[in-house]
Amino acid sequence: MLQRLFILQPQTEDMVKKILIGLLVVLVMIQFIRPARNQSKAASPNDITAVYTLPDDVNQILQRSCNDCHSNYTDYPGYANIQPLGFWLQNHINEGKAELNFSEFGTYEKKKQAHKLEEVAEQVEAGEMPLGNYTAMHKEAKLSKEDAIILVNWAKGLQKQIEAQL
Numbered sequence: 001m002l003q004r005l006f007i008l009q010p011q012t013e014d015m016v017k018k019i020l021i022g023l024l025v026v027l028v029m030i031q032f033i034r035p036a037r038n039q040s041k042a043a044s045p046n047d048i049t050a051v052y053t054l055p056d057d058v059n060q061i062l063q064r065s066c067n068d069c070h071s072n073y074t075d076y077p078g079y080a081n082i083q084p085l086g087f088w089l090q091n092h093i094n095e096g097k098a099e100l101n102f103s104e105f106g107t108y109e110k111k112k113q114a115h116k117l118e119e120v121a122e123q124v125e126a127g128e129m130p131l132g133n134y135t136a137m138h139k140e141a142k143l144s145k146e147d148a149i150i151l152v153n154w155a156k157g158l159q160k161q162i163e164a165q166l
């Protein structure tokens with residue numbers, strides 16, 4: 001069959017078959033590798049909601065659109081069990097958390113907190129966050145225009161409030 005499709009020499013066809021079987025075996029094997037889950041059991045005392053009072057709507061937007069990658073509490077989707085999709089998601093979580101972790105926000109120096117909030121406003125205004133390849137699979141995480149305005153105004157406001165204390 002392969003021979004007809006690609007007009008392959010019989011030896012080449014044999015090799016292609018072996019490579020395909022090899023790939024299939026690898027695909028099956030990687031299903032058994034489970035990256036450690038980003039689901040802290042305890043509430044963090046340094047959570048942004050523990051150190052600042054967040055308006056309910058802001059809190060809800062962060063939970064829905066940002067916290068899967070920017071907190072210690074990821075709500076894993078079903079596809080996280082399918083590799084390599086799970087690795088790909090875990091990689092986003094690790095990178096996102098390294099840049100900005102709302103569960104550890106209280107451990108940042110005030111200057112860094114203010115700067116991160118400035119970044120939040122910038123990233124959201126530019127439409128860079130939440131990541132587009134994530135919202136493609138998580139429609140509920142997409143920011144509406146109103147959500148984006150609420151988030152940006154809050155981030156800028158808290159940034160100013162923190163800067164005033166510096």
Ligand code: HEC
Pocket residue numbers: 062065066067068069070091092093095096097099100116119120121123124129130131134141143
């Ligand atoms: C699917 C995971 C994911 C989601 C959801 C997500 N982010 Fe990110 N975020 C990342 C990754 C990965 C990075 C680092 C790489 C980059 O900048 O693209 C990042 C970087 C950032 C940065 C840059 C920090 C800095 O100092 O440069 C900000 C700010 C940010 N995200 C805010 C948000 C906000 C606000 C939301 C929700 C509206 C959000 N992110 C949703 C994965 C995510």
